[in-house]
Amino acid sequence: MSQSLLKTLKKLIPATPEGDEAIQEVQKVVQELSRTKLHLQLLEKAIQADYDSIIITEVDMETPGPRIVYVNDGFTRMTGYTREEAIGQTPRILQGEKTDRNVLHTLRERLVQGKSFFGHTVNYRKDGSEFINQWDIHPLFNENNELAYWVSYQHDITERKRSELTTLDADQEFDDLTEESKKISLDLDMAGNVLSANKLFRDLSGYHADQLKTLKIWDILKDVSGISVQDEFSSAKPFAEKRTVSLITSSDSEIEAEVVGKVMKTPDQDVVRLSLENKAAQNRIMEALRSRSGSMQSLFEPVSFFDYRFKVEGDHCSVDYVAESLEKVLGRASSGLRTVTSGHGFKEKVRSKDQAEYEAFLQRVLSGQSATQVYQFEFSQGQLVRVVDYAKPIQDDQTGHIVKIKGRISTEVSSS
Numbered sequence: 001m002s003q004s005l006l007k008t009l010k011k012l013i014p015a016t017p018e019g020d021e022a023i024q025e026v027q028k029v030v031q032e033l034s035r036t037k038l039h040l041q042l043l044e045k046a047i048q049a050d051y052d053s054i055i056i057t058e059v060d061m062e063t064p065g066p067r068i069v070y071v072n073d074g075f076t077r078m079t080g081y082t083r084e085e086a087i088g089q090t091p092r093i094l095q096g097e098k099t100d101r102n103v104l105h106t107l108r109e110r111l112v113q114g115k116s117f118f119g120h121t122v123n124y125r126k127d128g129s130e131f132i133n134q135w136d137i138h139p140l141f142n143e144n145n146e147l148a149y150w151v152s153y154q155h156d157i158t159e160r161k162r163s164e165l166t167t168l169d170a171d172q173e174f175d176d177l178t179e180e181s182k183k184i185s186l187d188l189d190m191a192g193n194v195l196s197a198n199k200l201f202r203d204l205s206g207y208h209a210d211q212l213k214t215l216k217i218w219d220i221l222k223d224v225s226g227i228s229v230q231d232e233f234s235s236a237k238p239f240a241e242k243r244t245v246s247l248i249t250s251s252d253s254e255i256e257a258e259v260v261g262k263v264m265k266t267p268d269q270d271v272v273r274l275s276l277e278n279k280a281a282q283n284r285i286m287e288a289l290r291s292r293s294g295s296m297q298s299l300f301e302p303v304s305f306f307d308y309r310f311k312v313e314g315d316h317c318s319v320d321y322v323a324e325s326l327e328k329v330l331g332r333a334s335s336g337l338r339t340v341t342s343g344h345g346f347k348e349k350v351r352s353k354d355q356a357e358y359e360a361f362l363q364r365v366l367s368g369q370s371a372t373q374v375y376q377f378e379f380s381q382g383q384l385v386r387v388v389d390y391a392k393p394i395q396d397d398q399t400g401h402i403v404k405i406k407g408r409i410s411t412e413v414s415s416s
Contacts, residue, residue: 056070066091120132138150185200186217242260331379333380354376393405
């Protein structure tokens with residue numbers, strides 16, 4: 001806290017024990033806000049070589065959709081919307097006539113199931129101009145392993161598609177260019193000289209375009225598999241197979257990456273396009289998010305799910321329906337979930353260690369909120385099954401009272 005702010009508080013708050021305690025609490029809040037700001041700055045720095053903007057939204061997928069709680073300056077530059085205009089809105093402000101509804105449908109399906117999403121479609125800036133927006137969306141969990149926010153890393157890939165189309169292969173398919181635009185890339189001649197590099201590579205490596213033209217590729221890439229980078233250029237197709245390398249930056253630090261090459265024909269010479277995937281970037285992103293949230297569990301890919309429904313009478317939740325896919329998802333021992341009669345949802349089949357969190361999860365839904373909870377079922381002979389449970393309340397149209405809870409339970413599989 002600045003000294004000027006501290007002096008102002010001391011003038012406004014009486015010099016009593018209670019007043020001193022109040023000032024201390026304000027100092028704690030200011031310190032926490034400073035830490036949060038620092039964590040967000042670290043997050044933005046971690047992704048700046050790979051993405052243009054960040055959006056963080058709530059998780060509620062019901063109409064009008066997840067509301068925006070944070071955007072960075074890159075979002076403003078990319079879309080024209082100020083932070084004040086965007087916060088409280090939903091990402092639908094970027095959608096328009098040419099936005100692919102099939103992509104949006106897939107996006108929604110994956111988010112409802114707790115899955116990450118990667119894709120692209122046409123979006124619209126505030127001034128109505130079109131651009132192709134590439135999303136990389138991941139879940140963010142709180143300290144209770146509850147899905148708290150969605151974090152979307154975004155990239156304007158329009159110009160890169162156009163430049164690729166006109167520079168090296170005028171006949172290349174548009175979708176192939178989309179795939180190319182995800183990658184950090186540079187072009188070489190068959191002698192290993194750097195001809196050019198895209199902005200992503202320059203930002204990541206720290207080299208200027210003129211510096212790169214004085215270097216051989218083996219000056220800046222070190223193979224970690226024991227095969228010399230220089231030896232690759234004795235073949236007709238350098239880096240035809242994907243390999244792991246270390247990129248030596250202008251500051252002499254090393255960044256782990258995967259590289260694959262493609263020989264492209266031009267009127268004057270053969271050009272080798274190397275495409276790199278920054279393997280260290282995702283790790284930096286996750287570390288920044290863990291700092292931001294205090295605790296975030298690994299991203300997961302539910303492999304299967306089943307739906308259920310509870311009938312609600314006051315605080316009493318009785319099992320009203322369980323989908324036929326239950327046993328296929330959780331195994332034959334799970335069939336007892338169909339006959340639970342405790343009035344507390346599936347609580348009696350939840351592992352005793354998780355029952356308090358499960359009860360709190362049900363109460364959140366009964367209070368009118370959609371919620372997600374990670375816990376373990378305990379079946380016969382001590383069999384434990386870890387699941388992700390997403391539930392939402394259903395209200396009576398006339399009374400507004402919650403009369404049902406609809407949910408979907410997925411098995412949880414780490415992607416790491």
